[in-house]
Amino acid sequence: MTSVDTTTRHARVEGAEPRRGTAPWQWLSLAAICVLSGVLYCWGIGGSWGNSYYSAAVKSMSQSFENFFFGSFDPAGVVTVDKPPMALWLQVLSVKVFGFSQFAVLFPQVLAGVAAVFLLHRTVRRWAGEHAALLAALVMALTPITVVINRDNNPDTLLVLLVVAAAYAMTRASESRTATGWLALAAFLVGCGFLTKMLQAWMVLPAFVAAYLVGSRAGWGRRLLDLGVAAVVVLVSSFWWVAATALWPSPKPYIGGSTDGSAWDLVFGYNGFGRIFGGDRNPGRNAGTDGGFQPPSGGPGGGGGGFAGSSGVLRLFNDQLAGQISWLLPLCALVLVAMLVFGVRHWRGGRPLDRGQAAGWVLWGGWLVVIGLMFSFARGIMHPYYTTMLAPAVGAVAGAGVVRFWRWYREPRGKAWLLLPVGVAITVAWAMAVVARELSWHAWAGYAAVGLGVLALVVLLIGRRGKAALARTGLVLGLAAALAVPTAWSALGAVSGQSRMGGANPMAGPEMSIRQGNVMQFPGAVPPNGQGQDGAQQPQDSAERGSAEEGPVLFMDGRGGESLTEEERKMLDHVRANAGDLEVPLAVEGGSMAASSYIINSDLRVVGMGGFSSSDEAPSVAQLAEWKRSGQLGYVQLGGISGSGGMRRHDDLGDRDGLGDRDGLGGGDAQPGGDGSQPPAGAQPPGGMSGRGGQVSQERDEWVKQNCTLVNPASWGGAADTSLQLYSCK
Template sequence: MTSVDATNAQRAAAPWQRISLAAICVLSGVLYCWGIGGSWGNSYYSAAVKSMSQSFENFFFGSFDPAGVVTVDKPPMALWVQVLSVKVFGFNQFAVLFPQVVAGVGAVFLLHRAVRRWAGEHAALIAALVLALTPITVVINRDNNPDTLLVLLVVAAAYAMTRSFESRKATGWVALAAFLVGCGFLTKMLQAWMVLPAFIAAYLVGSRAGWGRRLLDLGVAAAVVLVGSFWWVVATALWPSPKPYIGGSADGSAWDLVFGYNGFGRIFGGGGGGFQPPSGGLQPPGSSQPPGGGGGFSGSSGVLRLFNEQLAGQISWLLPLCALVLVAMLVAGVRRWRGGRPLDREQAAGWVLWGGWLVVIGVMFSFAQGIMHPYYTTMLAPAVGAIVGAGVVRFWRWYREPQGKAWLLLPVGVAVTVAWAVAIVARDLSWHAWAGYAAAGLGVLALVVLVVGRRGKALARTGLALGLAAALAVPTAWSAIGAVSAQKSMGGANPMAGPETGMRPPGVRFPDAGDGGPPDGQSQDGGQNSVEPGGAEQRPILIVGGMGGGGSLSAEQRKMLDYVQANAGDLDVPLAVEAGSMGASSYIINSDMTVVGMGGFSGGDDAPSVAQLTEWKRTGQLGFVQLGGMGGMPRRDGMGDGAPAGAQPPGGMPGGEVRQERDEWVKQNCTPVDPAAWGGAADTAVQLYRCN
């Protein structure tokens, strides 16, 4: 199919094709929306949404706490959208997560629109269906991490790039794509820029303009990307003090966050605040697992990372088929070039765009040495869908040709895809093994029909339909199970699809939603090196250590909350958490008190500093401080639970010295409260201090 054919096909879409697209969008909406009113998702971000809704400064910076002391560890664009939803629907679980549903369905729709301009309506429908049914995409679109909005923005940018191939004066479309990538940067920083190499190469291949105009357009795009990406970073630097500390940074600035923890730290490891697994991955004491690069959440880095126990069931289902398609198209392109036939620029540009997207980002994720959560891989799903859609259409055309052996590519693609799906399921046959058996049965039937019925049009179409059903059987099952079971890892901070065995590093037990998980590696809030903003009338601040997470209050947290409320007097800020958001999130979500997470998400940020604590106490702003353990979790897995205040878990917690200095200051300057006074257990791992 030529680019002209593809354009004509999308303009002349049949009614059944329009109905099919609507059905796919409805299906994706149901999967993303089912039961979301019963979860806060990632309570870290949900708490920030509540705080951000209380003042413009909190909104602009992305403040984690109502006092505007510390921000979340990402730029705030994804949270801006969630705050707007809360303004419309009120602060509740549905309002926080509903924007994710809209963004997820929007990405499915825009991917269809982009692919149909390149490869036609049939390819576009397959691409949209693949994206809608990718397991990791389903579970992350039911959560409130920023990746959902990031995917929507980069898919929209890909649509703009596809439109740019159709005109000799494409500056506007290229600039729009650049602007959308800039918005992606304000959603998740440098991860959005990963698509740029593919976009640049695709434009150079596909543009109808001369080389001078192409370079001019790319120059304009570069300027738009830089301005769109960094205006917020510059604004935070120029904003007069006092202002929130940028969580996760080493010095409280967004510049450090860009190039440190959320930048090169993700690629090369280290850098930034928050939880950082050791270079060999997160391992239990005494583990004999050989060391390797990368964080423990996605296994060791390397060529086969996307196919390992943690990631295979999230995104790899169709990667073997993608590889087969790309190799086949490369061979076909070389043969076309050697035969002296002219290059179809728009078609070639599409393959460069989506193939480059998949290869570049796949390589980056495979070899990243820093923290790598499985849900990051949702960014691969649009490219997988586009390549599979266009590839299946191309394979079908070759399959129907009477001569040559290229017809074998379609049945081979089905066989390889089904075999890999069965292999993934076989890793844990105790978890819905029926899906693998169903895929195998459909696959065998599809192969028989494709081989026997090649000459018959109706039978061949039946074989194609069976092949698609077999290829998508297990991903569909895992997506549906992920939607209805609400299975989460680490309280919504590390959502994953599939069996529990793939959700955590071997031998390590992390508590789930509601019982106080350890840090998720998404670096953390920080505090503020100045008194609370808000003018001359300063408010006293209570700072407490964490007990739990997941968005709900435990019985012990509720007792402490009641005690603080009864004894805070006229204090305006009666609660906050040492060691960060693991406990502070629940307090912020479930009360109207101002809560400050001391030390950011995991307690590693130098905020508030000891000097700030001293100033707060001198001016009578500091109310209570709670210390103890790693967020005050009950002892379960040896990760420092129940340890004395300031103790660090195995594997290293950046900022441990900073936290210990704060803890020592609290012990020297504040008075401990008997746990019996507030209803705490005799063996509780936390200690409440009164500082006012």
């Protein structure tokens, strides 16, 4: 062991620190970080329903066990949400304790977010020591996209907690000679992640397997046996719910988002490989030629509008994503390159491998690289908030890297000391570059980062040969400079609240980036009046506006579920008075965008026909006919400008709400909704449908018009020119 260098010995001593107990200052520092994250995640959450699609489902799921188990969107149990229900199960339990309210729906997200920060600290501490762990926890707590998604009820918050917990188990497995139990626990937690957001949870598996193979001290036979056990556990824990839904006797809820009503189709289709490779049911930025969807162009890396911009190596640095997650990515790249060079030189020098240290770098570096590449090149629907899954790896790599750079900075010989000031410089430079894209929005944060960064570099250069206290001051200033802008964006995201960002697609940052991340565009026609967002005149030159084939711009406004219009309330009162006891008193065409507000703001059994986007065959025309024959169907609403819509259409029709959003890779596409408007001829909206839900929706509309009677709006208090069409099917 005498051949092990001082750096490795120091890392081992620091890595062994948790086994000797924790100093009071360390516990206080961790507690402060957890309290800070809790405040950011919890501030004002009682004023929003978050993603109304999921909030409506939580209310429906709380009404019966079958609804709870399947994740039913509507109280009648007709169709489920388009994800597995594990994240919603926790929200239902909260509702059972606190009652159905905005706070009760969102509070589990706060707890899960804080727990993830705490677990990341405990995981990194075992590998890289206390200082690295505190930095990792702080970075994750202050990541802007993590702050805004943890204030929302999309499933990503629970997914991150589960995979961080799995990383803790993997770290323990790498330390142990009898690792089977820890590996099985890690596999089980990844399986729970699968039941939260399907295949996105499996994206950590390559890094986990590689880390175990590098870190384990067991023989190869034992390693392969352990991985075999873990593979069985991850398959069983991932697919038991999928199998249960298939074996459940009919009648049962239709699995939303699938083409045949089964969870198997959802796993491997829309929510699976379609997210990676795109296609007509998963149109991403580059899908204009085969998927019928083309967001506006422009922005770094070829990106432009369309949620996350175009796929490519620079996607994480474009206008939509840079301010969400990229702040420390240049630093992380520098750290990984430096550690790779260090590792090669270490190996070529014939020195023994510290498996624990190597496994940690493989785990967190592999996590960052693999998932970063997947998000960068995914051709399907990609939302900015997916990138919160990178936050734990960014925190771990940056935290451990800064500690290592500090150690090299304090060494008297060599040039590795330059890495610390270089890391500060490139981090601050990139932060200012992002801020400069919209200087009218809190540019003071960028200027503060630059000021602190310059001061940090001066002090670090002077303190290189000076007193240790001066050098430490330079380090603190450098950390403050690196975190200044993401901290400001996180705080502003928490204070601004979800109503500005939209619970369906939460984003941090200036209005410019939020708008670009909430825009989609259908091909087929240019708006006749040439107007775009907020009615502003748009350039007609193709180089500025894009192809002449581009269609109306659709902007997600995030008002979903907040309230019902006065006219909708009058209509609902009429239905309640005349069909309240029927099995299906009201069915609403337009899917969740049209039905969410009714479900959230009333106790009537409302069915959102067609699932999220109205394209699911649930209910079918045959089911509608059976409901009518058996006297179970009261009324059907067609048309309308629903208050639950999450999108506005900017064209010659004016601003109309009729589009919403659901979460992606598990969720997040926008669809035409309940205002009765149609996209341009030949357009193919996301979800593989045309018009308002495609042929399935059109067939339901035709059946209703042929078999039910249009109710005079005057009889329920509607205006003569109302767009709400209420049909009596009694």
